[in-house]
Each structure stands twice: as structure tokens, then as C-alpha cells.
Amino acid sequence: MLEDRGTDTIFGYPGGSVIPIYDELLDSSVRHILVRHEQCAAHMADGYARAKNMPGVCLATSGPGTTNLVTGIATAYADSVPLIALTGQVAAGSLGLGAFQEVDAYSLLMPITKHSYRVLDVSRLPHAVSEAWEICRMGRKGPVHIDLPVDQINSEIDEEILKEEYGVKPLTEDLSGINEAVKWIRESKRPVILVGGGAMDASEEVMRFAKLTGAPVETTLMGMGAVPSSYGMNLGPLGLHGRMCAITATREADLIISIGSRFSDRTYSAHDRMECRDAKVIHIDIDPTEFGKHGHPCVNILSDAKKALTRLICALGNRIPDISGWKQTVLSYKERCTCRTDSDSVPVSPRRVMKELGEIIDDGTIVTTDVGQNQMWAMHYLKIEKPRQFISSGTFGTMGFGLPSAIGAKAALPDKNVITVTGDGGFQMVIQELSTSVTEDLPVTVVLLNNGVLGMVRQMQKHYRGKRYSGVDLGNKTDFVTVAKGFGAVGVRIDKPSELRDAIKEAAGSGRTTVIEIKTDAEADILPMLPADPSIPIIKDGCCF
Numbered sequence: 001m002l003e004d005r006g007t008d009t010i011f012g013y014p015g016g017s018v019i020p021i022y023d024e025l026l027d028s029s030v031r032h033i034l035v036r037h038e039q040c041a042a043h044m045a046d047g048y049a050r051a052k053n054m055p056g057v058c059l060a061t062s063g064p065g066t067t068n069l070v071t072g073i074a075t076a077y078a079d080s081v082p083l084i085a086l087t088g089q090v091a092a093g094s095l096g097l098g099a100f101q102e103v104d105a106y107s108l109l110m111p112i113t114k115h116s117y118r119v120l121d122v123s124r125l126p127h128a129v130s131e132a133w134e135i136c137r138m139g140r141k142g143p144v145h146i147d148l149p150v151d152q153i154n155s156e157i158d159e160e161i162l163k164e165e166y167g168v169k170p171l172t173e174d175l176s177g178i179n180e181a182v183k184w185i186r187e188s189k190r191p192v193i194l195v196g197g198g199a200m201d202a203s204e205e206v207m208r209f210a211k212l213t214g215a216p217v218e219t220t221l222m223g224m225g226a227v228p229s230s231y232g233m234n235l236g237p238l239g240l241h242g243r244m245c246a247i248t249a250t251r252e253a254d255l256i257i258s259i260g261s262r263f264s265d266r267t268y269s270a271h272d273r274m275e276c277r278d279a280k281v282i283h284i285d286i287d288p289t290e291f292g293k294h295g296h297p298c299v300n301i302l303s304d305a306k307k308a309l310t311r312l313i314c315a316l317g318n319r320i321p322d323i324s325g326w327k328q329t330v331l332s333y334k335e336r337c338t339c340r341t342d343s344d345s346v347p348v349s350p351r352r353v354m355k356e357l358g359e360i361i362d363d364g365t366i367v368t369t370d371v372g373q374n375q376m377w378a379m380h381y382l383k384i385e386k387p388r389q390f391i392s393s394g395t396f397g398t399m400g401f402g403l404p405s406a407i408g409a410k411a412a413l414p415d416k417n418v419i420t421v422t423g424d425g426g427f428q429m430v431i432q433e434l435s436t437s438v439t440e441d442l443p444v445t446v447v448l449l450n451n452g453v454l455g456m457v458r459q460m461q462k463h464y465r466g467k468r469y470s471g472v473d474l475g476n477k478t479d480f481v482t483v484a485k486g487f488g489a490v491g492v493r494i495d496k497p498s499e500l501r502d503a504i505k506e507a508a509g510s511g512r513t514t515v516i517e518i519k520t521d522a523e524a525d526i527l528p529m530l531p532a533d534p535s536i537p538i539i540k541d542g543c544c545f
């Protein structure tokens with residue numbers, strides 16, 4: 001059934017309870033990617049799904065195989081990524097008896113999936129697969145779990161059952177707020193458009209809306225790529241480490257038009273909230289549970305972003321207020337928001353890495369990131385022009401996401417150049433997947449910012465704990481070039497900024513998995529940084545006005 005629906009790749013790791021599935025895989029067209037740790041099977045399926053915009057599938061055996069999937073599934077759930085997680089289970093008749101490798105996977109995964117099926121009778125399997133496929137993609141996307149007791153997947157199914165039709169309940173929509181939204185847009189003198197991950201499939205409509213209203217645009221981490229970085233009125237990312245021009249514009253706005261963003265604490269901080277308390281909010285979202293969290297007067301439009309924007313554009317017509325003064329103001333903020341990225345310093349400045357990397361990113365490139373300073377530097381400085389070109393773990397902030405999600409993206413779109421930006425902490429959580437990348441011939445380029453520390457945590461200790469560094473020193477003993485070679489990949493060490501561009505270019509064009517280890521400055525901070533406590537001032541440096 002998955003094959004019929006277009007699944008061409010499954011990321012997994014076998015064990016006794018899923019041997020029947022592995023046996024069937026031999027006779028199917030589906031490619032199986034054997035990972036080195038199940039967490040990475042879920043991250044790879046996640047990267048595949050984000051890059052290709054179709055469900056990713058991961059597969060693990062019962063017990064420890066299933067528990068190893070948990071972080072990867074939670075990551076996909078938190079970022080609304082469509083995934084199907086198949087887990088083996090002990091025989092239906094042994095459930096609850098503490099059989100070998102039994103775990104209550106259904107309960108374990110229920111809070112981090114949109115739905116969880118336990119197939120106690122194989123005749124219900126087609127129903128579960130068919131619904132899972134629909135549920136993971138419809139409305140707010142997310143993972144669905146199917147638990148498969150081994151005796152059931154070992155038994156035969158009546159072919160007639162496969163012909164049955166299954167349906168899921170249509171989505172509820174409420175577009176009744178459109179007229180009020182139009183009124184608010186026409187009254188607004190200082191609107192901003194906040195674009196989140198929910199707008200990823202509506203980038204054309206977002207651009208039409210942005211150009212029609214002329215309102216400045218800012219994105220969340222998940223919204224990167226939904227609006228091209230090169231669009232003049234794109235102020236860049238909002239958030240804890242966002243751009244000061246976007247942060248300042250939001251604070252001065254009288255109307256925030258949010259498209260597929262959920263006002264998370266990392267994007268829309270207590271700092272921002274304090275400053276723009278009186279701003280109104282037009283909130284377009286497919287998930288009604290996200291409405292009202294921001295505490296502003298609001299109009300909520302419960303709908304898919306594409307549909308809501310099409311209606312809104314039509315209802316606005318050409319009666320658009322003149323906001324040229326506001327546009328000039330925010331553009332002057334944008335001009336002041338410039339940072340030096342050309343430093344020749346050694347150890348290398350992470351900003352310089354982003355500058356050099358940025359020069360080689362084209363439409364055929366996908367960038368994934370890990371979590372930490374490396375991720376925030378990538379978000380802050382890379383120019384991303386297309387939807388689904390930038391893949392990062394937002395809400396769950398999962399270290400170790402970068403490399404496996406890159407491998408998943410490469411499996412999804414083999415013609416793309418896939419580059420992952422990572423730190424030495426996160427990379428070492430999943431470093432074994434270099435072996436998967438090499439063995440399965442899914443080459444990716446790893447841009448490793450090796451600062452020898454858990455940089456993001458260290459940065460917080462530096463600023464909030466008076467430089468009392470605790471538990472953040474990774475030491476500088478690991479030779480990543482040798483480790484890369486040990487896995488059959490290419491390893492390159494960069495000490496000088498001038499060597500960066502050629503090294504990245506060569507790696508990307510080589511068709512081989514390459515780790516580019518760049519010794520970076522542990523003292524470099526990603527700024528600005530907005531403290532969680534709004535009474536503490538924003539920490540800035542020379543490039544934040």
C-alpha cells in the first residue's frame with residue numbers, strides 16, 4: 001500500500017519482530033536504507049519528507065528499536081512533518097505479558113504522533129495504512145504510528161480487503177474572519193507579515209499578498225525559504241537570535257499578519273510582546289489550538305494558508321492603504337542591520353563560514369542544520385531563496401538532526417547538492433551515520449564548525465552566569481578528519497578562511513561524503529540574544545543597531 005502511494009524509500013533497522021516486513025521488502029520496489037541508529041531513521045524520514053513534501057517512512061523493531069525512534073518522531077511532531085513510523089511488536093496474544101522486547105509503543109508514541117494504530121488483527125492493517133497516509137498529510141501535518149504485532153504481519157490477508165475504501169473526516173475551516181481582516185489591513189499604518197512553516201506550500205500566495213499590501217515580511221526559523229531572502233521587503237528571521245530589523249519592526253507594528261506561524265516562545269518572545277502589546281493580530285492557521293496564545297486582539301482564520309490568502313487577496317482588491325512612510329522606516333532598519341562577515345581571523349569566524357557557504361548555495365542546493373549556534377548562524381546569514389531548501393529542527397531543537405536529515409533529503413532528491421551545517425557536539429551524537437551515507441551512496445557535505453565546546457550553552461553561561469562554564473567543554477582531542485576517513489568518507493581540515501570556498505565547492509561537486517572540519521572561535525557569539533526575562537536587556541553587538 002505504501003508503494004502504491006509513492007513511497008520509494010524506507011529508513012529502518014531490523015529485528016526479530018519485523019523480519020516479515022524485511023522479507024517483503026526484497027520483493028518490492030521500495031529502497032531500504034539501513035541506518036546505524038533508529039533515531040536517525042526517523043530523522044532521515046523527516047529530512048526526506050521536508051525536502052520532497054511527501055510522507056517519510058521509518059521502520060524499527062519492537063522494544064529498544066521503538067524507543068530509539070522516540071526523539072526522531074518527537075522532532076517531526078514538533079515541526080509538523082508528515083511521517084509514518086512502523087514499529088514491530090510482540091505477538092498480539094503476548095501483549096502485556098512482558099515478552100522479550102515488548103514495550104507499550106502505542107502509549108509511548110501517542111503524545112508525539114497525530115495518531116497511533118495498534119494492529120491487533122491483520123484485517124485492519126489496510127485501514128491503518130490508508131488512514132495513516134491521509135492523516136499525516138492532512139491539515140497540520142505530523143507523524144502517525146502503526147504498531148505491528150509479529151503474528152499479525154506473519155499472517156495472510158484476504159486480497160478483497162485491500163479493495164475497500166477508507167476515508168478520513170474532512171477538515172473544519174472557518175474563513176468568516178476575512179471581512180474583518182480586510183478592514184484591519186485597510187486601517188493599519190504599520191503592518192508586518194510573519195511567515196511560518198505553515199506557509200511553506202503557499203509561497204506564491206504569500207508573495208502575491210506581500211507585494212499587494214507592500215507590508216514588510218519576516219519569517220520564523222520554520223518559515224525560511226517561503227519568502228526569498230532576496231525579496232527587498234523581507235527583513236529576515238524574527239526570534240531569539242533573529243535580525244534586529246525584524247524584531248524592531250514587530251515591536252513598532254500596529255498589525256501582525258501571521259501566516260502559518262504559532263507565535264512560539266522562540267520566535268515571538270516576551271520581549272516583543274511587552275513592546276507591541278496593542279498590536280492587532282490576523283492569524284491564519286490550520287490548527288485552531290494555536291489561536292489566542294499571543295494575547296493580542298485578533299481575527300482568526302482557520303484555513304490552509306493557500307486558500308486563506310487567495311480569499312484575502314481577492315477581498316482586498318485594489319483598495320490598499322499607502323504605507324510608504326512605514327516601508328521607508330523598516331528599510332532604514334534593514335540597512336542598519338549589517339554585519340561584517342569578511343573577517344580573516346584565525347580561528348575562523350563562523351560568520352565568515354556562512355558568507356563563503358552562502359556564495360555557493362544555488363537552487364540545486366539543500367541545507368540542513370543541527371541545533372545550537374551553528375543553526376542560528378545559518379538561519380541568520382544564509383540566503384535561502386526557495387521553499388524546502390532549508391531544513392532545521394525548530395520546536396524540539398534536537399541536536400543530532402543535521403547529518404541524518406541531510407542523508408534523508410539526499411535520498412529524496414538525489415540530484416540536489418545537500419550540505420549540512422553542524423557543531424562538534426551535535427555531530428558526535430550521530431556521527432556513525434557517515435557510514436550510512438557512504439555505504440548507501442547518499443553523499444552529503446558536512447560543514448562542521450568545530451569550536452571545541454557546546455557553544456550555545458556556553459554562550460548562555462557566558463552572558464547569564466558570569467562566565468561560570470560548566471559541562472560545556474568537549475575538549476579538542478577528536479580528529480574529525482581521521483574519523484571521517486575511518487567511515488570511508490573524505491575528511492578535510494580548514495584553518496584559514498581563504499580556503500573555505502574552494503573546499504566547500506569541491507566537496508559539493510565530488511559526489512563523495514565529505515566532512516569539512518573548520519576550527520572556529522569558541523568565543524564567537526550569535527547575537528542578538530533576547531533573554532527569556534523581558535526585564536533583562538537584549539544582548540547585542542556592533543552589527544545589531
Ligand SMILES: Cc1ncc(C[n+]2csc(CCOP(=O)(O)OP(=O)(O)O)c2C)c(N)n1
Nearest residue numbers: 372373374397399423424425426454455456
Ligand atoms: C539532544 C539535545 N541535548 C541537549 C540540547 C541542549 N543544547 C542546545 S544547543 C547545545 C550545544 C550545541 O553544541 P554544538 O553541537 O557543539 O554546536 P554549537 O552551539 O557549538 O554550534 C546544547 C547542549 C539539545 N538541544 N538537544
